Amino acid sequence: MSQERIESMMDEKRHFAPPADSRGRAHVSGEAAREALVRRAAEDPEGFWGERAAQLIDWFKPWDTVLDADMNEPRIEWFKGGRLNVAHNCLDRHVAGNRRNKAAIIWQGEPEEDVRVLTYQMLYDEVRRFAAVLRKMGVHKGDRVSLYMPMIPELAVAMLACARIGAVHSIVFAGFSAVSLQNRIHDCEAKVVVTADAVLRAGRRIPLKVNVDEAVRQCPSVEKVVVVNRGSLEVTMEEGRDLWWHEVMADRTLDVDRPCEEMDAEDMLFILYTSGSTGKPKGVVHTTGGYLTYAAHTTQWVFDVQDDDVYWCTADIGWITGHSYIVYGPLALGATSLMFEGVPSWPSPDRFWRIVEKFRVNIFYTAPTVVRALMREGTDWTERHDLSSLRVLGSVGEPINPEAWMWYHTHIGKGRLPIVDTWWQTETGGIMISGLPYATTLKPGSATQPLPGVDAAIVRPDGSPAGPNEGGHLVIRKPWPGMLRGIFGSPERYRSTYFERFPGMYESGDGARTDTDGYFWIMGRLDDVINVSGHRMGTAEVESALVAHPSVAEAAVVGMPHAVKGEAIYAYVTLGADAEETEELRAELRAWVRKEIGPIATPDVLQFAEGLPKTRSGKIMRRILRKIAAGATSEFGDTSTLADPGVVSDLIEGRLQLT
């Protein structure tokens, strides 16, 4: 984050008291109630979490121990001995109870007239069918299924069908390339891939199935590919491998009455790949009992979801936000979750507000990058719509700058709605630091305080606690039910990434400070991971894509401040002896990265460099590259270790602006 942004946050003095719980039904009402919960959870964490797990989740068999853990090893087991099924909790029990005819998913397709409402009964029926389809294909408990799909109801159906039979899903965001998909399928050895012919986006049809064809060529584990017809795009179907969703679902011989698989609390629920500081994405593993408890718990408290609410999280299900806050959390609670296939800016920048008005949305959860982009379009678009149904607003993905917070509060919240700024990560499974809408005084730009039961702290590099306003490493000192249980296939990487540097604590990789009120201010990643539009991107991943191009000798990638995206990708590229620095090659390299990883990884700026600033031992000095990218070319700090100081002035001279 830019120095300017940090300073504007340091000066932030505005406070917003929580609205009164006038209907008297908020889940956590008032600051005193929140504080009592914080104390209770700190004094008796196992009692606290055991109580929440019993209140929120249906268990086939109760657990023997709430928590059995050692963060040094690490070994984390929640609700050991407990047995449950996630799909049962999200569907069966609501159907058997009184929510059979309640909308589980309201789906707004990309075209305005494409709306589908799936009641709990309808979703349950679809899920049981697809579960039977998977079983018939030979998918067993523990087998992996990759889902590479648009934001259509079939994606939620496929997730819950996996959960129903105990298969592990691995969702790959549909914006990732064939190469990225292939790496992810390969890493988890998926047996089945579910996809669609195309993704509808901003009025266009983007082919999707072709990427699967390309990816699966190198993935011997894949036996079947199921294809949803979303865009009626012509696709090639490989005989014996590829099947249409609508055809397999119409199979009259399916055994749809099989009961849910009884899962152990610690059985794997899903894998989700995320970027780290090395080139290879990590397959973050979440398990059944703790994850579901945590998703339901945080959805209920942080958004104050009530039975009659329409709740909308605008994320894509391909990211953890969509897993926890479109599907698992809301459905476990029996809530109505709105799912949107399109983008905020198409056909016009009021698409989101049109949807809020159309479905009378009560709770709205989005990302700062969206707020900033819509803020630029002006308030004519927001004033055109009746937003009076809204009650709670949320933000996630990156720090929300106070300017964007104030715009969100004034023009969407009409000066009266609470904004919960939720800090968390793929690894944490659910929200960790956030205000509670009827219980927390808000400060624009601060994620406020850790939730009850979350022991977050800021520590110095030696692990000792940092004082107020002293920046440091954001760590979690006690286990929580939603935490990751591993990196698929890499126990050692799991240990060394999260539990090695600060013994007995979970290391988030983020920098933060607390103010004198104990409020948390997140400063951003401390590792070589950048945050582009709320999505995590490893600089090493982009670098390895660049150096895979035959013309590239060396590449270094850093983040630079960007007004809408938060951070943009700035790449420095040194060419091989035979290559020439041309505009064509610059465009080709950007397209190359797009193809290797996906559009989100495309460098915004690509500067050709004769050489890169290195220490005498050959280490690239990224600190300097970040400064040059940001245009801060005077303050380099200590450059005495540079092998060739001349390189720096050349780079400054060749610096490119964002266009």
Ligand code: WT7
């Ligand atoms: C990283 C995690 C968690 C869902 C979306 C991203 C940053 C996330 C906030 C926030 C400041 C935030 C952190 C974190 N981040 N939310 N409210 N304030 N920073 O999940 O891809 O795993 O990225 O996003 O840097 O480490 P992710």
